[in-house]
Amino acid sequence: MLTERLLAVLFDGLIFGAWLFLVSAGLTFVYGVLRVLNVAHGSFYALGAYLAATLVGLVVGRGLSPALTYPALVLAALLVGLTVGPAMERLLLRRLAGRDEVTGLLLTFAVLLIFEDVIKLIWGVTPWAADAPYGALGQLKLGAVTYAVYPLALIGVAALMGVLLWFLTGRTAFGKLVSAVIADREVSAALGVDVGRVSNLAFSLGTFLAALGGALVAPMISVVPGISVEVIVIAFAVTVIGGLGNVAGAALGALVVGLVRTSALYFFPELDLFLVYALMTLVLIFRPYGLFGRAEIRRI
Amino acid sequence: MAALVRRMLAIGFKSLILVGMLVAACAPAPAAPTQQPSGRQAVPGAPSEIKIGLVTFLSGAASGPFGIPARNAAEVWVDKLNREGGIGGAQIKLVIVDENVPTDQQVVQLRRLALDEKVDLVIGYISSANCLAVAPVAEELKLLTVLFDCGTNQVFEEAKYKYVFRTAAHTGIDGIGAARYLLTVKPDVKTVAGLNQDYAWGRDSWEIFIRALRKLKPDVQVLDTLWPRLQQNEFSGEISKLLALRPEVIFTSFWGGDFVSFINQGRPRGVFDQMTVLFNNDGANIEEFGKDLPDGIIIGFRGPHWIEYPDPKENPLQKEFIDLYRAKYGRYPMPHGSYHVVQALQGVKAAYEKAIKATGRWPSVDDVIKAFEYLEFDSPSGRISMAIGYGHQAVEPAVYGITKFDPQLGFSRLDRVKVFPVKCVNPPDGVKTLDWIEQGFPGAQC
Numbered sequence: 077m078l079t080e081r082l083l084a085v086l087f088d089g090l091i092f093g094a095w096l097f098l099v100s101a102g103l104t105f106v107y108g109v110l111r112v113l114n115v116a117h118g119s120f121y122a123l124g125a126y127l128a129a130t131l132v133g134l135v136v137g138r139g140l141s142p143a144l145t146y147p148a149l150v151l152a153a154l155l156v157g158l159t160v161g162p163a164m165e166r167l168l169l170r171r172l173a174g175r176d177e178v179t180g181l182l183l184t185f186a187v188l189l190i191f192e193d194v195i196k197l198i199w200g201v202t203p204w205a206a207d208a209p210y211g212a213l214g215q216l217k218l219g220a221v222t223y224a225v226y227p228l229a230l231i232g233v234a235a236l237m238g239v240l241l242w243f244l245t246g247r248t249a250f251g252k253l254v255s256a257v258i259a260d261r262e263v264s265a266a267l268g269v270d271v272g273r274v275s276n277l278a279f280s281l282g283t284f285l286a287a288l289g290g291a292l293v294a295p296m297i298s299v300v301p302g303i304s305v306e307v308i309v310i311a312f313a314v315t316v317i318g319g320l321g322n323v324a325g326a327a328l329g330a331l332v333v334g335l336v337r338t339s340a341l342y343f344f345p346e347l348d349l350f351l352v353y354a355l356m357t358l359v360l361i362f363r364p365y366g367l368f369g370r371a372e373i374r375r376i
Numbered sequence: 377m378a379a380l381v382r383r384m385l386a387i388g389f390k391s392l393i394l395v396g397m398l399v400a401a402c403a404p405a406p407a408a409p410t411q412q413p414s415g416r417q418a419v420p421g422a423p424s425e426i427k428i429g430l431v432t433f434l435s436g437a438a439s440g441p442f443g444i445p446a447r448n449a450a451e452v453w454v455d456k457l458n459r460e461g462g463i464g465g466a467q468i469k470l471v472i473v474d475e476n477v478p479t480d481q482q483v484v485q486l487r488r489l490a491l492d493e494k495v496d497l498v499i500g501y502i503s504s505a506n507c508l509a510v511a512p513v514a515e516e517l518k519l520l521t522v523l524f525d526c527g528t529n530q531v532f533e534e535a536k537y538k539y540v541f542r543t544a545a546h547t548g549i550d551g552i553g554a555a556r557y558l559l560t561v562k563p564d565v566k567t568v569a570g571l572n573q574d575y576a577w578g579r580d581s582w583e584i585f586i587r588a589l590r591k592l593k594p595d596v597q598v599l600d601t602l603w604p605r606l607q608q609n610e611f612s613g614e615i616s617k618l619l620a621l622r623p624e625v626i627f628t629s630f631w632g633g634d635f636v637s638f639i640n641q642g643r644p645r646g647v648f649d650q651m652t653v654l655f656n657n658d659g660a661n662i663e664e665f666g667k668d669l670p671d672g673i674i675i676g677f678r679g680p681h682w683i684e685y686p687d688p689k690e691n692p693l694q695k696e697f698i699d700l701y702r703a704k705y706g707r708y709p710m711p712h713g714s715y716h717v718v719q720a721l722q723g724v725k726a727a728y729e730k731a732i733k734a735t736g737r738w739p740s741v742d743d744v745i746k747a748f749e750y751l752e753f754d755s756p757s758g759r760i761s762m763a764i765g766y767g768h769q770a771v772e773p774a775v776y777g778i779t780k781f782d783p784q785l786g787f788s789r790l791d792r793v794k795v796f797p798v799k800c801v802n803p804p805d806g807v808k809t810l811d812w813i814e815q816g817f818p819g820a821q822c
Contacts, residue, residue: 088613201440207640221619222645297609298636302437338613349574
């Protein structure tokens with residue numbers, strides 16, 4: 077009985093953790109490479125979800141194979157990443173160079189508010205469903221409990237995404253260019269690095285990640301106004317626990333929060349909500365820079 | 377770094393509040409309808425227009441299922457009332473503001489409506505927390521404030537107000553109606569579990585339901601109570617646990633995104649085949665689900681606010697409301713927000729007209745309040761009576777039914793509907809809901 081329960085905690089914890097990582101990876105990545113706490117992450121997430129719902133609706137509405145809904149999800153994220161990302165970096169974020177980090181927070185918050193209404197103008201306020209990909213992968217019976225395969229598959233997707241991101245930032249020439257630009261924009265430029273292009277690419281990738289989170293999660297949820305703000309809160313908690321700006325930290329944060337919350341659900345359901353924030357508080361007390369973050373010397 | 381993040385957070389949150397205030401302050405008032413009164417004789421001293429502040433969610437999670445359907449209904453209904461001569465010859469002008477600001481800012485917003493916008497009265501508030509926060513301030517401002525949608529039974533059970541009214545039933549009838557309906561369709565129920573959002577309304581909903589059910593059937597066993605975060609949207613863990621426990625009935629007060637997500641995630645996993653799920657409120661649009669809402673779900677309505685209850689053939693206002701709303705928005709009105717806001721408008725109109733009749737002139741706030749107390753008025757939801765809360769709180773019958781897909785309609789219709797009369801689900805005037813349940817529903821007429 078207890079092993080069965082522990083197995084369930086592990087499964088559901090991994091599912092919840094994967095979901096958390098998918099919705100927060102973009103936020104922590106953009107902070108890591110551009111030092112902008114991108115509140116508009118929530119908007120990109122919502123745009124990805126809405127566009128995914130629209131494309132899935134098109135695929136299903138035309139009677140095409142449900143298998144085509146999966147590329148539709150990725151396509152939705154690509155569309156957002158390739159249009160909104162570069163435009164926002166070029167038109168807005170580039171002007172932030174040399175300003176206080178708070179300016180970036182305010183700027184991206186303004187973008188979030190604008191997009192909240194733009195989304196309502198385009199998609200209205202009634203919920204959009206994109207549940208076809210969720211059901212199409214079928215179910216799996218584990219003991220007495222039936223699981224849907226889609227969220228289990230997301231565990232794999234999240235893990236793959238984490239590894240790719242780690243590889244990209246730590247092991248490729250692009251990653252090294254990005255680190256150089258973060259360390260010193262002027263010296264990088266003097267050394268011949270196209271600083272603008274690197275920042276633009278990096279931010280677009282972050283936008284794509286946010287939209288991909290939205291697109292992959294869309295089949296499980298109801299796509300409604302307000303999801304942009306909700307995701308920011310939870311993504312923020314996860315990334316702060318892991319260490320803002322650190323992709324591996326976000327993965328660990330997501331895993332820890334997922335497992336803690338699910339254990340609470342099974343063993344102390346009354347404390348479900350409390351434990352997640354208690355965990356965040358503890359981490360902030362003992363490691364204010366997050367589990368994976370490093371204390372930094374402030375330059376005055 | 378850490379200090380920097382903390383500073384950014386502090387400034388970030390302060391600016392969030394600031395921006396929230398700015399947004400609230402700049403929320404545009406929609407253009408007022410411009411038709412002239414259709415020839416009806418104006419009352420002596422009547423102004424050319426009566427300004428009503430409407431506070432409803434225009435953004436955030438509650439805007440889709442509740443807030444915007446309420447605004448839409450208000451606009452449709454105000455147009456209609458103005459075509460028919462407004463209130464005592466005065467045209468109604470709505471000043472619409474977004475409820476989606478922190479609770480402490482609601483109070484600031486209410487003051488602004490009273491002092492800067494100089495509204496004659498306010499109709500507003502979907503969130504229970506907001507109702508509880510603004511009621512004392514409305515009293516202080518001597519501003520007639522009609523709460524139109526929020527559920528908490530505490531407003532008039534824990535305090536007494538002169539300037540505050542609520543023209544819709546409180547959440548007591550959700551829980552008591554749920555318990556009574558469950559025992560009608562499943563008289564032998566042995567085991568239940570709760571799945572409610574961890575905030576005031578979720579906790580209240582479960583409390584009222586389970587106390588009522590235990591009173592009516594003491595041997596019912598509670599297998600589990602789960603408290604996910606509001607708008608958590610991901611319920612793999614909750615569903616696994618419930619599937620393993622297998623209660624006969626799951627009681628939930630989910631609304632909005634959580635409602636839809638739970639259905640999306642629970643359906644492929646067999647939740648709705650293996651257990652009876654009871655939603656104490658129709659917190660998502662049944663019409664929007666189309667054929668995707670599973671059959672056999674019990675859904676409750678806080679009053680007769682469903683397209684077939686009251687029967688449009690017997691209630692001309694209901695028919696007119698549905699026709700007007702569909703003509704403008706191409707869909708049916710939403711049971712909670714849309715019907716509730718029209719009840720408020722009808723109540724205000726009836727109170728003003730009664731006061732005009734009594735005084736022979738344009739009434740003062742005190743005249744209107746006197747007329748409003750224990751008032752009865754007609755609405756698309758049937759005849760509403762301000763029977764409890766010392767004449768400030770409306771009562772309504774509770775309506776429960778079971779979903780069944782209707783291919784002709786294109787979405788689910790309600791099957792096995794039961795309407796519990798007012799005195800079956802509402803405590804008498806002056807009695808608190810939980811006390812009434814504890815005492816075994818004395819005086820209930822079912």
